[in-house]
Amino acid sequence: MREKTFTVRTSAREEIVLITDEVQRALAELTDGEGICTIVTPHTTCAISVNENADPDVRSDLINALRAMVPAVKFRHGEGNSDAHFLSTLIGASLTWPYRQGKLMLGRWQGVYFIELDGPRSRRVTVYVNE
Template sequence: MRLRTIELRTSARMEVRLITADVETALSEIGFVEGLCTILVPHTTAAISINENADPDVRLDVTRALAALVPDVPFHHAEGNADAHLLSTLIGVSLTVPYRGRLLLGRWQGIYFVELDGPRAREVQVWVP
């Protein structure tokens, strides 16, 4: 397995960042030609998702919907970020995407890193066989 790590610095508690180009660059650097790539977020308060990339307002809609879905209310978890852990569980921390010289995403799809407890230094791992 070959690995490239994308380093990110988020700027808000909840942030949705388009990283499709970063993943494409990582795959190009690896010299990957064709197959399945796995994209992993090795954090418990962040996630990764595929969503529409044509309208930047989708990012705002996603953050608003996530905040409404799991509000930041008192939980048993003592660190004060239980909402972020729950949202990470619901969204997921990995994707598997086919690749043949480029990511084989739908016309309007993009890969998004979802920060749920920022701002923080984060990483996204891109794995290929």
């Protein structure tokens, strides 16, 4: 298995960052073949997902929907970021996706997103290739 790690720097508590280009660059460095890659963040208050990349309003809508899913309640976890842990669990901290000729096999309107839920922070994302 081969891997490539890159950093995502966020500037807000909740932010959705398009990372498709970074993932594609990592894949290009790792392989020119085909197979399945896994994109992972080792943090517990962020997530990785695929969604539409053509309309930036989708990102705003997703943030608003996530906020509505987890209302401001009193959590027992004392750090003040329990909502971020919960949402990260629902969305997931990894994504498995096929690639061919070293490129993700995304649909026309799809992009890979890093979803920050407890920023701003500097986060790591690793692309793993197992051919």
